[in-house]
Structures are given as structure tokens and as C-alpha cells.
Amino acid sequence: MAGKPKRRQNKILVATGMTKRFSGLVAVDNLDFYIPEGSIASIIGPNGAGKTTFFNCITGFYQIDEGELIFDGNRIDGRSPDQITRSGIARTFQNIRLFNNMSAIENIMVGQEPHLKSTWLGSILGLPSTRREDDDTEERGRELLQFVGLEGKGDMISKNLSYGDQRRLEIGRALASKPKLILLDEPTAGMNPRETIETTGFIRRLRDELGITVVLIEHDMRVVMDISEHITVLDYGRKIAEGLPEEIQNNPDVIEAYLGRGAAASAGKSLAS
Amino acid sequence: MDLSQSRTRQAIITLGLLSGALILFTGAVGMIAAFHEREVVNDFITLGQLVLLITPFIFGYTAANRLGMTGESPTSVIGGGIIIGLLTTLPTTLLLLFNSDEFRFLLDWSLRLAPFVVATAIAWRLHRQNVETFTLIGSWLLAAVLIGIVTFSLALIFEVKGELRSVLVNINRDWVEVVTFDNRKDLMRGIFVFSLASAVAGFVGSLCYYVPRTPRRAMFYGLSVTLLVGAFGETVRLVLQENLERDTLNQLFRRDTLRQNAALGLLVVSTVIGYLWAAFGDRARQGFQNLGGQQRQTTQMIGTVLFVAVLLMLPWLIGRTLSDVAVTIGLFVLMGLGLNIAIGLAGLLDLGYVTNYAVGAYILAVMTSIGPLGLMKGTFSFWMVIPIALLAAMFAGFIFAVPVLRMRGDYLAIATLGFGEIIGKLAISDWLKPLIGGAQGVQAIPKPIFLGTELRNPEQLYYIVLVACLVTLFVSIRLNNSRTGRQWMAIREDEDVATAMGIDTARAKLLAFTLSAATGGVAGAIFAAKVGSVFPNSFTVFISINVLSLIIVGGIASNPGIVVGAVVLIGLPELLREFSDFRFLLYGALLIMMMINRPQGLIPTKIVTHEMRAGVKAKVAAGD
Numbered sequence: 001m002a003g004k005p006k007r008r009q010n011k012i013l014v015a016t017g018m019t020k021r022f023s024g025l026v027a028v029d030n031l032d033f034y035i036p037e038g039s040i041a042s043i044i045g046p047n048g049a050g051k052t053t054f055f056n057c058i059t060g061f062y063q064i065d066e067g068e069l070i071f072d073g074n075r076i077d078g079r080s081p082d083q084i085t086r087s088g089i090a091r092t093f094q095n096i097r098l099f100n101n102m103s104a105i106e107n108i109m110v111g112q113e114p115h116l117k118s119t120w121l122g123s124i125l126g127l128p129s130t131r132r133e134d135d136d137t138e139e140r141g142r143e144l145l146q147f148v149g150l151e152g153k154g155d156m157i158s159k160n161l162s163y164g165d166q167r168r169l170e171i172g173r174a175l176a177s178k179p180k181l182i183l184l185d186e187p188t189a190g191m192n193p194r195e196t197i198e199t200t201g202f203i204r205r206l207r208d209e210l211g212i213t214v215v216l217i218e219h220d221m222r223v224v225m226d227i228s229e230h231i232t233v234l235d236y237g238r239k240i241a242e243g244l245p246e247e248i249q250n251n252p253d254v255i256e257a258y259l260g261r262g263a264a265a266s267a268g269k270s271l272a273s
Numbered sequence: 274m275d276l277s278q279s280r281t282r283q284a285i286i287t288l289g290l291l292s293g294a295l296i297l298f299t300g301a302v303g304m305i306a307a308f309h310e311r312e313v314v315n316d317f318i319t320l321g322q323l324v325l326l327i328t329p330f331i332f333g334y335t336a337a338n339r340l341g342m343t344g345e346s347p348t349s350v351i352g353g354g355i356i357i358g359l360l361t362t363l364p365t366t367l368l369l370l371f372n373s374d375e376f377r378f379l380l381d382w383s384l385r386l387a388p389f390v391v392a393t394a395i396a397w398r399l400h401r402q403n404v405e406t407f408t409l410i411g412s413w414l415l416a417a418v419l420i421g422i423v424t425f426s427l428a429l430i431f432e433v434k435g436e437l438r439s440v441l442v443n444i445n446r447d448w449v450e451v452v453t454f455d456n457r458k459d460l461m462r463g464i465f466v467f468s469l470a471s472a473v474a475g476f477v478g479s480l481c482y483y484v485p486r487t488p489r490r491a492m493f494y495g496l497s498v499t500l501l502v503g504a505f506g507e508t509v510r511l512v513l514q515e516n517l518e519r520d521t522l523n524q525l526f527r528r529d530t531l532r533q534n535a536a537l538g539l540l541v542v543s544t545v546i547g548y549l550w551a552a553f554g555d556r557a558r559q560g561f562q563n564l565g566g567q568q569r570q571t572t573q574m575i576g577t578v579l580f581v582a583v584l585l586m587l588p589w590l591i592g593r594t595l596s597d598v599a600v601t602i603g604l605f606v607l608m609g610l611g612l613n614i615a616i617g618l619a620g621l622l623d624l625g626y627v628t629n630y631a632v633g634a635y636i637l638a639v640m641t642s643i644g645p646l647g648l649m650k651g652t653f654s655f656w657m658v659i660p661i662a663l664l665a666a667m668f669a670g671f672i673f674a675v676p677v678l679r680m681r682g683d684y685l686a687i688a689t690l691g692f693g694e695i696i697g698k699l700a701i702s703d704w705l706k707p708l709i710g711g712a713q714g715v716q717a718i719p720k721p722i723f724l725g726t727e728l729r730n731p732e733q734l735y736y737i738v739l740v741a742c743l744v745t746l747f748v749s750i751r752l753n754n755s756r757t758g759r760q761w762m763a764i765r766e767d768e769d770v771a772t773a774m775g776i777d778t779a780r781a782k783l784l785a786f787t788l789s790a791a792t793g794g795v796a797g798a799i800f801a802a803k804v805g806s807v808f809p810n811s812f813t814v815f816i817s818i819n820v821l822s823l824i825i826v827g828g829i830a831s832n833p834g835i836v837v838g839a840v841v842l843i844g845l846p847e848l849l850r851e852f853s854d855f856r857f858l859l860y861g862a863l864l865i866m867m868m869i870n871r872p873q874g875l876i877p878t879k880i881v882t883h884e885m886r887a888g889v890k891a892k893v894a895a896g897d
Contacts, residue, residue, distance in 0.1 A: 085775035123755030
């Protein structure tokens with residue numbers, strides 16, 4: 001376990017009674033949860049537990065049916081995805097969704113959208129302020145590429161990057177919006193053990209160096225237990241447990257959700273170890 | 274061995290019959306007869322005959338390539354070429370026989386016998402698969418009856434109508450004249466000449482496979498230059514007329530066609546140039562790559578200066594008639610550049626682009642006309658109305674974009690298609706008749722006046738179009754490399770993610786539609802001033818389709834591609850009047866050919882080239 005720095009535990013994101021239904025199917029059911037500011041938090045749960053739906057609700061892709069979402073002191077439910085991004089939440093996707101036919105640097109430049117001010121008229125006229133902003137955007141883009149370890153690959157078309165590079169570029173694109181909270185949907189999916197370790201370290205850097213609160217959905221329990229400081233467990237759209245990794249590992253409800261009632265008793269020990 | 278032989282035979286027969294079907298079809302729609310009107314080389318070959326010969330040539334060459342590649346012996350490759358040449362004539366020959374009085378009975382008999390022959394063939398197939406006798410007889414009867422119904426009704430139609438021509442309108446004397454190579458009176462001789470010529474063409478085509486690469490390329494280059502110059506003789510003459518003495522010109526051309534000597538000379542010269550290019554072109558390109566940065570820049574700059582100079586002098590170089598064509602091409606380039614903002618950059622498939630063209634044209638017409646429908650009667654000049662037309666078109670683009678903002682892909686295309694139709698109907702409606710004249714349109718639109726000179730000639734209007742195109746080009750390049758351009762590209766790539774990046778997609782899409790509409794309005798206004806009157810039937814869906822096609826043919830999102838696309842799709846039909854009757858037929862054929870052989874367009878952008886090659890692979894890698 002990484003040493004957890006003692007911080008003032010503000011809650012950066014709070015949901016109360018959050019519910020999302022898809023014509024009868026309740027994907028997220030009356031969920032109360034919070035994310036401590038400056039933490040690395042994980043959402044776990046079996047397949048179909050509603051984890052990605054949960055992300056989509058926070059980022060405004062889905063509008064929630066009931067309850068409220070408070071981010072950084074402001075209500076964000078009911079806002080559109082671009083507004084939510086502008087308020088400081090960035091995300092990546094489970095199946096990488098880069099702008100495939102744009103170069104890596106262009107992807108990151110698009111990511112900086114919330115902070116750009118130049119207009120189309122300024123671009124046509126070539127106003128000095130527009131040019132300066134374009135140059136700054138590109139420069140900051142190069143810096144971010146370096147931060148995610150893609151220096152020198154900025155002009156490659158993003159779909160030609162290797163799988164791991166694409167994952168990192170996607171995180172870089174999310175970082176470009178200077179978020180306070182970043183949501184990572186299975187950042188280590190499809191990676192080999194070495195890449196997984198690299199990514200874990202990288203995620204820690206996001207928090208330690210940039211001070212961003214990180215929330216991840218993850219299936220790899222080693223990753224989850226290694227870096228999380230706060231874990232929320234979902235099953236059938238409900239929260240079944242919440243707390244520190246050690247607490248979660250020993251929670252009988254969690255073991256049952258993962259392995260079924262019968263196996264719970266016997267397998268509980270092995271999961272805990 | 275047996276298998277490979279049967280495969281070779283199959284390839285030859287397929288290609289031969291395909292080539293034959295092509296000749297038969299072009300003949301039946303009247304293309305061959307129409308093309309016969311135009312001589313490529315004086316007293317030697319017409320465009321119609323060229324089609325008859327070039328088809329077996331190309332198919333012979335294709336077959337030779339295919340067979341040669343699989344290691345067939347030269348004898349069978351060249352034999353294949355000859356057979357393809359002969360097969361090419363087969364369907365046409367049959368039709369010739371059916372069409373003649375002496376052999377008319379062949380048609381009647383074959384229609385009568387066809388059901389039995391085909392039914393027997395089917396039964397024979399089944400028999401070889403060991404089908405029971407009872408089923409065999411049953412299927413024979415069924416096939417015979419079904420096919421019989423078709424062929425007997427056909428026979429009845431021909432019986433009643435008398436001549437074949439009354440059903441197939443274009444199977445007429447002119448057609449017979451061309452395909453028999455002027456031996457209409459002696460049909461057998463005609464068929465013999467036709468078959469011989471075609472076989473020779475197929476033979477030569479397959480022979481080309483054995484010519485080494487460099488001379489072959491030189492030969493193809495020389496031949497195509499000569500034939501193109503010949504086919505566009507009229508145009509070439511018009512260009513030369515501006516720059517050559519009449520006597521010299523008459524030595525090269527007889528009226529509008531290339532003289533034989535001139536054609537031969539041109540063939541030799543262009544083949545030599547083609548040879549030099551094929552032999553040393555790669556080295557020259559290599560040399561250019563190796564030039565130092567400074568020299569390379571200089572060379573590129575000289576190139577640019579020359580290009581601009583040619584653009585500026587074009588009207589003097591090509592004369593009035595062709596300037597008129599250049600203006601038309603320019604208007605379509607203008608619209609292509611505009612539509613490309615929506616389609617190429619933002620990925621919004623807009624099929625109602627004609628709307629903007631119509632708005633621009635009608636605004637200019639109504640505001641400047643000195644006729645009864647003119648609102649201002651000369652208060653406003655062309656120059657004052659151009660910005661108004663531009664703003665009006667932008668406004669129209671904006672209004673039409675609002676309801677379709679939520680639509681994507683196909684749905685967007687259909688909705689915009691509908692808008693285009695609505696505008697057409699509005700223009701011709703009684704409701705707006707007091708304002709824009711209904712079917713009679715608006716007349717008496719004065720020409721633009723620049724510094725006291727009335728710009729009435731296409732040579733002068735050309736400059737207006739040129740300036741408009743250059744401005745649009747500048748704007749679209751600036752936008753492409755800007756924040757706005759990146760927003761559009763992001764929306765094109767993945768609209769959901771674009772939203773998640775904080776892009777206000779609705780706003781960005783509105784902007785794309787609005788800016789894209791602007792140049793359509795300008796093009797419409799210039800068009801109205803050029804023609805001097807505006808009629809609703811100028812604004813059909815075909816304008817939208819034309820603009821879309823030229824973008825596709827040129828290469829999507831590629832600015833040079835749009836120019837080339839406009840020249841090919843708009844310019845060529847204007848220059849070859851014979852083509853214009855078959856314009857949409859040829860469009861369709863061209864688009865299909867492009868989609869199969871060169872989906873990235875004639876001059877693609879780098880990214881698109883890449884996309885086409887790696888698209889499938891990338892999808893798999895991304896885990897979609």
C-alpha cells in the first residue's frame with residue numbers, strides 16, 4: 001500500500017439519491033456516494049453493475065432521472081457534457097475513443113477547448129491574439145505529450161499509435177482541459193503486466209504532481225488495491241460497500257457479489273490475500 | 274492443368290462478354306452514334322469508332338495482365354486478346370443481324386427456341402447432378418413455360434411494332450453506319466470489318482503486355498495525348514486561335530478536327546516526351562528531393578508564380594468561349610470549396626446546397642434588376658449586393674441548419690435533400706410569384722460595372738470568380754488550421770467525444786453550415802449577373818449532386834482536388850457537347866469506377882489516403 005498523505009478531506013463530488021432508468025431497467029438505483037478531494041478513488045463491481053453508466057451520468061452523457069449531483073460546490077445534474085467538462089471534470093473511455101484521423105497533438109489541442117477563447121473570425125483575419133493562443137495551445141500540447149510520455153510522436157495520426165500510447169494519449173487529452181477531477185474508465189484494460197505497472201505509476205503521478213482527483217473503474221484487483229484510497233462497490237446499480245481497500249477486501253457482501261453466495265465463504269480468504 | 278485452363282477460358286470469356294456488353298449498351302443508349310459526329314482525326318477515325326476500338330483494346334490489355342501474371346504462355350495470352358476482340362463484337366453483331374431485313378427471322382426463331390434451349394440446358398445440368406427423372410421433366414417444363422412467357426411476349430411486341438427500332442430507339446441507321454464502319458449496304462462485309470478491327474484491337478492490347486514498361490508508358494502517354502487533343506479538337510483550336518496565325522492553324526486543323534499529319538506529329542512528339550518522362554521522371558523527382566532547402570524553396574516559388582501568372586492570364590490564353598466555360602467551372606469550384614467546409618471539414622453531409630445558390634441568385638436578381646420585378650431599379654450595384662447575397666445565404670444556411678442540428682449521417686442528408694427541394698418549389702410557386710416571377714423568373718439583371726467599365730464578357734467575369742475562389746480558398750485554409758477547424762474535425766471524427774471535450778457541437782455545426790452557405794450565395798449572385806436572368810429551373814437538386822460529386826471525385830477535403838473535380842465533371846461535359854446528353858450516365862459510371870478503384874479521390878489529402886489504406890486495421894486495433 002502506498003502511504004496515504006493526510007489531507008483535508010473535502011468531498012469534491014457528492015451524489016445523493018442518484019437514479020438512472022432505461023425504460024424499466026434501473027441501471028443506477030438511488031445511489032449516495034462521495035469522492036474525497038485529492039484522492040484516488042475506484043469504482044468496482046461485476047460486469048453490468050452500472051459502473052460506466054455511473055460515469056456517463058456524472059459527465060452528462062446521460063441525464064439522471066432522480067437525485068442530485070454536486071461537484072465542487074455546484075449542482076451539475078441537468079447540464080450538458082460540454083458544460084460539465086468546462087466546470088472541471090474530464091474523462092476517458094472504456095474502448096479508446098480518440099479522434100482517430102487527427103494527429104496526437106491535434107487531439108490534445110482539442111482537449112484544451114474549455115480554455116480557448118479565439119473565434120473563427122479571429123482565425124480568418126489572423127489576429128495577433130488568435131495566433132498567440134494557437135501557439136500557446138500547441139506549446140502546452142507538446143508539454144502534455146511529454147508528460148504522458150509521447151514526446152516526438154505528436155505528428156503521428158493517432159490511430160497509428162500503439163495501443164498503450166493511445167491509452168496515454170487519451171489521458172493526455174483529458175488532462176488538457178485542466179480538470180479538477182478525472183474519470184478513467186478501465187485505464188489498464190488490455191495491457192500486459194509491465195504496461196499495467198507503468199500505468200499505475202502514471203495515475204499516481206496525476207494526483208501527486210498535478211493535484212487532480214482521480215476516479216477509476218477497474219477490473220484488475222491488484223491495480224485497485226494498490227492505488228486506491230477510497231473504493232465504492234456497485235452491484236445491480238446499488239452501492240453495496242464503500243471505504244478503504246482493506247475494508248472492502250474483507251466485506252462479505254463484496255465477495256458475494258463477485259463470486260456468488262456459495263463460493264463466498266470459501267473464496268473470501270483467497271481474495272483477501 | 275485442366276483447372277487452370279478452364280479458369281483462363283472463363284476469364285477470357287467473362288472479359289470478352291463484358292466488353293461486348295459495354296459496346297452493345299453504349300450503342301443502345303445512342304452514345305456511339307452521337308460520338309460518331311465528332312471526328313478525332315480528320316478522315317481517319319471518329320470518337321464513336323474510337324469507343325468501339327478502345328474497349329477491346331483495354332479489355333485485351335487487362336486480360337493479358339491478368340493471364341500473364343498467372344504465368345500463361347504468350348500464345349494463350351495473345352490468343353486470349355484476339356478472342357476478347359471477337360467476343361466484343363458478338364452481342365452487337367447479333368443485334369445487327371436481328372435488325373436487318375434478311376436475318377430478321379433469326380430473332381423470331383431465337384425467341385421461339387430460347388425457352389426450349391435454356392430449359393434443356395438447365396435440365397442437362399440437373400441431370401449431371403443425378404436428379405430423378407420425374408423432377409427433371411418437371412423442371413424442364415417449368416423453365417420452358419416461364420422463359421417462354423417472356424420471350425413470346427417479346428416476340429409479340431416485335432411482331433406488332435414491326436421494326437426493332439420502334440422498341441430500341443437508338444438501334445437506327447446511324448448506329449448501323451458506325452458499327453459496320455460505313456458498310457451499311459453490305460452487312461456481311463460490315464460485320465467482317467467490325468470483327469476484324471475489334472480482334473486487331475484486342476490483339477494489340479494483349480501485345481502491349483509484352484512491351485517493356487518504359488516504352489509502354491511512353492506509348493500510352495503519346496496515344497492518350499493525341500486522342501484527347503483530337504477529341505477536344507474544337508477546344509484546342511479555340512485556345513490556339515488566340516495565339517497562332519490562321520495559316521499555321523489551318524495546317525494543323527481542318528475545321529475543328531486534327532489533320533492526319535498533325536496527329537501523327539503530335540503522337541511522335543508526345544510519345545518522345547512520354548518516353549523521357551517515363552525514363553527520367555523518377556530521377557528528376559529524386560533530384561528535386563535532394564535539392565537544398567534554399568533551392569527547393571526557390572523552385573517551388575517559381576512554380577507558384579508561374580501558376581498564378583497562368584491563372585491571371587487565362588482569359589487571354591483561351592479566348593471567349595472557353596472563358597465562359599472557365600467561369601462556369603469557377604462557380605462550381607466556389608461552391609465546392611464552400612460545401613467542403615460542411616462535408617470535408619465538419620463531416621456534415623449536406624445535400625441541399627442548391628438552396629444557398631438559389632438564395633444568392635434571387636437576392637441579386639431582385640435587388641439589381643431594372644426589369645418590372647426589380648425592387649430598387651438600379652439603386653444598388655452588383656458590388657453592393659454581393660455582401661447582401663452572402664449574408665442572405667448565410668442566414669438561409671443558419672435557418673435550415675437549426676432544425677437538423679440533432680440529426681446525423683444519413684438522416685441529415687435526407688433532411689437537407691428535402692430543403693433543396695423546398696427551395697425549388699418555392700421559387701416556382703404562385704405564392705412568391707409577385708416577388709420573384711414564378712416560372713418566368715427575373716430578367717434584366719445588369720452586368721457588374723467596375724471603374725466605369727461594364728463587365729459583360731466572360732473574360733472579365735472570370736476575374737470576379739477568380740477573386741471569390743481565392744478568398745474562399747484563403748478562408749478555408751485559415752479555418753482548417755484553426756481552433757474552429759479542429760472543432761469541426763473532432764465533430765466529424767466522433768461527435769459524442771467532441772462534446773465531452775467541452776465543444777459546443779451545436780454551435781460549431783451551425784457555424785459550419787452558415788459559412789459553407791456563404792460561398793454558395795456568392796456563386797449564385799455571380800451566376801445571376803453572368804446570365805442576366807434567373808429562372809427557377811436553374812436550381813434543381815442536380816446542382817447539389819454536381820457539387821457533391823466533384824468533391825468526391827476530386828478527393829474529399831482536398832482543395833486542389835475540388836478544382837480537378839470541377840474541371841472533370843463540369844468542364845468536360847461543357848466542352849464535349851456529345852457528352853452532355855449522357856452526362857448523368859457518365860457521372861454514374863465515373864462515380865462507380867472511382868468508388869471501386871480510387872475511393873480517396875483524384876487528388877486526396879494525405880490523411881484520407883491513409884484512412885483508406887489503414888481503416889480496417891485501425892478499427893480492429895481500437896477494439897471497436
